[in-house]
Amino acid sequence: PPGDTAGCTFCHTSSEERCSTCHQRHQFNPVVARKSEQCKACHWGKDHRDWEAYDISIHGVVWQTNKWDPTQFDLAKKLSDADYVGPTCQYCHLRGGHHNVQRLSTVYTSMGMSNADRGAPLWKEKRDTWVSVCDDCHSPRFARENLQAMDEACKDAGLKYTETFKVAENLQLDGMGEPMPKDLHPDWAGEHVWSLKIGAYHDGPGYGGAQGQSGEFRMSNCSDIERICFESVGYWMTYIFKGMAHGSWNDATYCDGSFGMDRWLVKAKVASEQARRFTALEKKAGINWVPSEFWRKGDWMNELSGAKIVKEFPGKNIFDLCPEPGWLDTH
Numbered sequence: 001p002p003g004d005t006a007g008c009t010f011c012h013t014s015s016e017e018r019c020s021t022c023h024q025r026h027q028f029n030p031v032v033a034r035k036s037e038q039c040k041a042c043h044w045g046k047d048h049r050d051w052e053a054y055d056i057s058i059h060g061v062v063w064q065t066n067k068w069d070p071t072q073f074d075l076a077k078k079l080s081d082a083d084y085v086g087p088t089c090q091y092c093h094l095r096g097g098h099h100n101v102q103r104l105s106t107v108y109t110s111m112g113m114s115n116a117d118r119g120a121p122l123w124k125e126k127r128d129t130w131v132s133v134c135d136d137c138h139s140p141r142f143a144r145e146n147l148q149a150m151d152e153a154c155k156d157a158g159l160k161y162t163e164t165f166k167v168a169e170n171l172q173l174d175g176m177g178e179p180m181p182k183d184l185h186p187d188w189a190g191e192h193v194w195s196l197k198i199g200a201y202h203d204g205p206g207y208g209g210a211q212g213q214s215g216e217f218r219m220s221n222c223s224d225i226e227r228i229c230f231e232s233v234g235y236w237m238t239y240i241f242k243g244m245a246h247g248s249w250n251d252a253t254y255c256d257g258s259f260g261m262d263r264w265l266v267k268a269k270v271a272s273e274q275a276r277r278f279t280a281l282e283k284k285a286g287i288n289w290v291p292s293e294f295w296r297k298g299d300w301m302n303e304l305s306g307a308k309i310v311k312e313f314p315g316k317n318i319f320d321l322c323p324e325p326g327w328l329d330t331h
Helices: 001-010 050-055 058-066 087-091 121-134 139-172 222-246 258-285 305-312
Strands: none
Touching: 001 139, 050 058, 050 222, 121 139, 139 258, 222 258
16 A cells, blocks of 8 residues: 555665665765664664664663764764774674675574574675674674574574464464465465465465465454464564674563563464364354455555456466566566
C-alpha cells in the first residue's frame, strides 16, 4: 500500500542514491554527517535495532555524555584523523572516512538471523576487519572474546528459533496451521505459499508450493502462530545479535532478547496446543471450519502486487513476468 511503500523506500533507497541522506540536504556539513544521531533516522526499530543497541551501550553513553566537548569529540577533523574518546557509529562503520559501509557491517548472514556456517571465508574476513577496528582502543584478544560471546548468544537464539518454527511447521503439515495458504490473500509474488517457508525451503504441496518455491514472512494477514514466529526471529533474535554486536548486553538478555524468544516459544506452543484441541473438538462435533472472507482480501490487500498479478495474469507469478533474470533488482 502507498503508506507502506513510502515507509520502506524512504530508507531503503535514499542511502544508496543520495549523499544528502547522511550529509543533510540543507546543510551538507561533514560535521553533521559524523554525528551518531545522523544514522538514527533509518537504523532503529524492532527489526534493525542498531541505534537503540548503540545508544544504551557503554560506547553510546560515552558519546552522549561527551559529544558537546570538542576536546573529546573533535568532529571538525576528518574521520581518518579522528582521535575520539569513544567510537561513534561512523568511526567504526565508515572507518577512516571510506563510504563502503558493507565492509564493516554484519559478520553473519541475514543480520545474524541464520544458522549459517560462521567460518565461511566471507564472514571470517569481516570478523578480522572488526577486530582491526576494535584494537584501536582494546586488545585483539578482548575483541575476539566479545565476538565469541556474540557467537554463543546467537547459537542459543538459533536453537530457540529452530524449535519455534518446528512447532508451526508441524501444525502446518498436520493441516491445522489455519488459515492454509490457499485460503490467504496471495503474497507479493502472486503465489499462495506458506509464509514461513522463507529460509527453510521445504518442498511439497503440504507447504502450498512446488519444489524449490519459498514463501515470504507475512507481517499482516497471517495466523497468530506465524506472526509469533516472525517476531521471534525478526525482532527478538535481532535484539540479541544487535545487542551483542554493539555491547548492549541487557538488550540481548532481559530486554526482550533472549527472554523474548523464551516467551514467544511458549506462545507458539500454546497456540499449537489450542489449535489441536479446537481441531479435535470440531472433528468430534462434525464442524467444518471455513475461513472468513477477510483472509482472502483484507482491507487494503488488493492494493499489493500479488492481487494485481492474480487478477491480470492468472497462473503466473511475478518471476514469470520478469523479462530477464535480475530484472527485479533494478525495477
